[in-house]
Amino acid sequence: MFCDDMWLRTADLMTAIHDHPFNVALGDGSLDADRFAFYIVQDARYLEAFSRALATASARATDLEEAAFFASSAHTALAAERLLHAGYVAELGAEATGIATSPTCLAYASYLQATALAAPYPVLVAAVLPCFWIYQDVGTTLLGRAGDLGGHPYGKWISTYSDPEFAASVTRAKAIADRLAEGAAPDTRAAMEQAYLTAAAYEWMFWDSAWRRESWPTARWLAP
Numbered sequence: 630m631f632c633d634d635m636w637l638r639t640a641d642l643m644t645a646i647h648d649h650p651f652n653v654a655l656g657d658g659s660l661d662a663d664r665f666a667f668y669i670v671q672d673a674r675y676l677e678a679f680s681r682a683l684a685t686a687s688a689r690a691t692d693l694e695e696a697a698f699f700a701s702s703a704h705t706a707l708a709a710e711r712l713l714h715a716g717y718v719a720e721l722g723a724e725a726t727g728i729a730t731s732p733t734c735l736a737y738a739s740y741l742q743a744t745a746l747a748a749p750y751p752v753l754v755a756a757v758l759p760c761f762w763i764y765q766d767v768g769t770t771l772l773g774r775a776g777d778l779g780g781h782p783y784g785k786w787i788s789t790y791s792d793p794e795f796a797a798s799v800t801r802a803k804a805i806a807d808r809l810a811e812g813a814a815p816d817t818r819a820a821m822e823q824a825y826l827t828a829a830a831y832e833w834m835f836w837d838s839a840w841r842r843e844s845w846p847t848a849r850w851l852a853p
């Protein structure tokens with residue numbers, strides 16, 4: 630099965646994601662506000678691109694159930710952007726507007742949009758799968774580590790991604806990817822694997838870039 634294969638191939642990467650200092654600190658609540666602010670601003674911009682990629686998946690799906698699932702997920706991603714992000718970003722106020730979109734955020738967002746427009750539909754599905762699955766895995770792991778979210782500074786974030794409703798959407802996305810991989814020609818199946826691995830790599834890079842508060846090496850000559 631495609632998903633089981635991908636989970637095995639990314640076992641080391643998943644360990645690195647769980648153990649990344651950003652996620653350890655997010656889970657125990659010790660993450661400094663500047664790093665979280667940087668992350669949440671990048672993520673709000675990422676979610677807009679992710680939502681557009683999901684809307685494109687809906688438009689390109691041949692199966693109506695899948696079209697409905699991706700349309701609903703596109704809406705949920707934008708709703709998350711509004712609720713979770715607008716909430717946190719509003720608290721940050723003017724500070725947020727001065728943060729340039731990071732190279733990693735732009736690369737990941739651009740990769741999803743290019744895949745949405747130019748790759749076969751099964752490859753697009755494989756590219757968006759880590760966005761669902763890895764976040765749900767991290768959300769539930771952090772919930773387990775935090776135990777009680779009462780008074781947790783990042784409780785809203787953790788509960789969003791450990792929510793059973795989000796888990797149900799992950800199960801659905803995995804089933805779609807497995808079904809498409811099953812019927813795919815070998816070259817499409819190989820492209821699906823590459824897309825999954827690329828997006829999974831970007832997930833690690835996204836947290837790492839927030840931890841480093843990644844900037845453009847050209848920032849000293851070009852104001853964002």
Ligand SMILES: Cc1ncc(CO)c(N)n1
Nearest residue numbers: 672675676760761764835
């Ligand atoms: C970078 C990233 N990937 C996945 C999700 C979950 O949709 C998110 N909010 N941000």
